[in-house]
Amino acid sequence: MEDIEFASIRLNGEIKPISDKGYSKNPIADYDADGDMEFMVKFSRKEISRLLEKGDDVPVTITGQMKSSKALFGETRVTVK
Ligand SMILES: [Ca+2]
Numbered sequence: 084m085e086d087i088e089f090a091s092i093r094l095n096g097e098i099k100p101i102s103d104k105g106y107s108k109n110p111i112a113d114y115d116a117d118g119d120m121e122f123m124v125k126f127s128r129k130e131i132s133r134l135l136e137k138g139d140d141v142p143v144t145i146t147g148q149m150k151s152s153k154a155l156f157g158e159t160r161v162t163v164k
Pocket of ligand 1: 112113114115116117118119120121
């Protein structure tokens with residue numbers, strides 16, 4: 084498995100993950116037992132609520148780079164209250 088460059092991760096191109104030691108120890112575990120270790124990052128709720136509009140179908144993207152400098156990209160939609 085390739086390593087993710089933690090410092091490159093951004094939510095919607097703007098928000099950096101929280102870099103507290105307890106949140107940046109990755110990969111963490113294979114929670115879904117599919118053989119691939121999961122990588123977990125957390126973001127500040129305060130920063131996210133400033134950035135995202137309220138709604139039921141709000142797009143959120145995660146971008147970053149692998150240590151090999153390949154790009155990574157993920158996208159989902161969330162409810163913001
Ligand atoms: Ca897994």
